[in-house]
Amino acid sequence: MPRYAAARHLYIHIPFCARRCAYCDFNTYANLEHRIDAYVAALCDELAAWRALADPPAGIRSVPHALMRADLPPTIFFGGGTPSLLPLTAFERILAASDALVARDGAEITVECNPGTDLSRDYLAGLRSLGVNRISIGVQTLDDRILRVLGRTHTAGDARAAYEAAVRAGFERINIDFIFGLPGQTHDAWLATLRTLVEWQVDHCSLYSLILEPATPLAAQVTGGRVSVPDDDVTGAMYEAALDVLGAGGYTHYEISNWARRLPGDAARLVPSNACQHNLAYWLNADYLGAGAGAHGHLPPQRTSHVLTVDEYIAAVRQRGIPLAERVPLTAHDLFAETMFMGLRLNAGVSLAHVRERCGVALDDAAGATIAELVAAGLLERDDHAVRLTDRGRMFGNQVFARFV
Ligand code: SF4
Incomplete structure (x- = not known):
């Protein structure tokens, strides 16, 4: 078995979105749905190329790590972009291709889902039957007016329906992403969002402060004075409110931006049992493999990154199997600093x-x-x-x- 297989964590990037949100600077592309099939084929080929390596490519090797192996299950994380734009057959193909890299048995398998896509109970039950056992829903806010400002393709009602469908489809592990400090968002509106989270008894939530990425339409609107965002004092108070409301509502704050609903036995644990295991691998600075356009990997003594665009990716996989764009050497000091x-x-x-x-x-x-x-x-x-x-x-x-x- 190739040594890189000791990297038990696999990130798979799905760089397609129905529309670009106004605040987003992720590596993702709108109106390329016609390339999904070719992209999925390339992804499977990339995973096969990793699997076929008798030895890691020059300079890339994994560091088997006793603590990681003991503490974390294998994980596969479909991030984006909008993975829920993919048909179920695509997940079936990709998961089959990943089998020899990361054991599916006992693995945490997460798919990021957008309420603007088909998140019907049937679609979600289909994911569940393929072994996906955790989904992460990008809700961002429950205010329809702000959702429009952000350029999201869904309403608050769609988000609620998606969450309820996920519960009905049998998902016990559901994360919801929210953003605070949004244009026009008041402290009271944020408090109401937090109370809704508690009322829904969401298993896990990630709360991020809005970052105005320089090259985005939203940043241009804010600098042009057409839109205003709450100042640092207000967003600081929103974060404090999250600590208070979620703490009182039965959630453990275990990472700067992440909370998990407390389960029996959690009091004796350093990290709650329903914490995101894939992200824990990042926070514990474990080795992981990244696949897909623009994906990053961490395989000490190197960091890897892939070519960015969908077409470059498909072409690079055809030419050389593993479409690395860059390998950045990691020194012992880098590894310590990251840890x-x-x-x-x-x-x-x-x-x-x-x-x-x-x-x-x-x-x-x-x-x-x-x-x-x-x-x-x-x-x-x-x-x-x-x-x-x-x-x-x-x-x-x-x-x-x-x-x-
Ligand atoms: S859906 Fe997510 S990845 Fe896609 S443009 Fe919006 S924020 Fe970015």
Whole structure:
């Protein structure tokens, strides 16, 4: 078995959207649905190319990692873009092609879904029957007026119907994405959204503060004065409200932007049992393979990225199997820095044992003085097992992360 197979986490990028949202700068394309079939064929060929490697390509190898193998199940994550634009047969083909790379047995398999696509009970039940056991619904807001400003292709009613259909289709693990700090969004409207989340008893939610990406139509509207967004004080208060409402509503805040509904037994766990296992692999800086246009992979001592566009991707897979655009070498220091700034996003923090396992160094040898300074500044706290952000540190997370780079 090729050594890269020890990377138990697979990200698959689906770069198609019905329409570009006004705030989005992801690698995704509208009006290319006619290329889906050729793209899926190329994806299957790419996965077969990885599988067929007797050895990893020059310089790419995986670092088998005891802690990861013990703690995380295999994961497959279909992200986008809009994976739910794909027909069920496409998922069937891709999952079959991924079989020899990541064991489906016991795996967490997530599909990102957009309420503007066909999220009927039949479609979702079809995903379920293919082994998909977690879906992530991009709702963003329950305000129809703001959804129009964002250029989303669905209404709040569609989002609710999608969520209910997912429950009826048998999904027990459902994430909903929301954004706060949106144009015209009031604190009261955000509070109502949070209460709706609690009322629906959503299993998991990811809440992101709006980022105005420079090259997007929304950023141009804001700089042109045609649209205004809440200021930092208001968005800060919205984040605090999320901590309060979701905490009181039975959710565990386990990562800067992520909450999971508390289940029996969670009190004894560092991370709640229904946390997203695929994202945990990122936060624990595990190895993962990325497939699809523009996908990134993390296979120390390298990071990989793929060619970006749909046509480049299809052509590159035909020519060379694995369509890498770039391989960035990772030094031992890079690996340590990533382990710290990804791991500190988790409320459980970074354990000393994890740093030793992952980076082969003792935390204090690598960054003892920096940690002491950050503890003295009230930004980090530590005990015998781990170092983690304080509440104040969470507010200035980027400053803390920068100290490890
Ligand atoms: S649906 Fe998602 S990926 Fe597609 S344009 Fe909108 S935000 Fe971007």
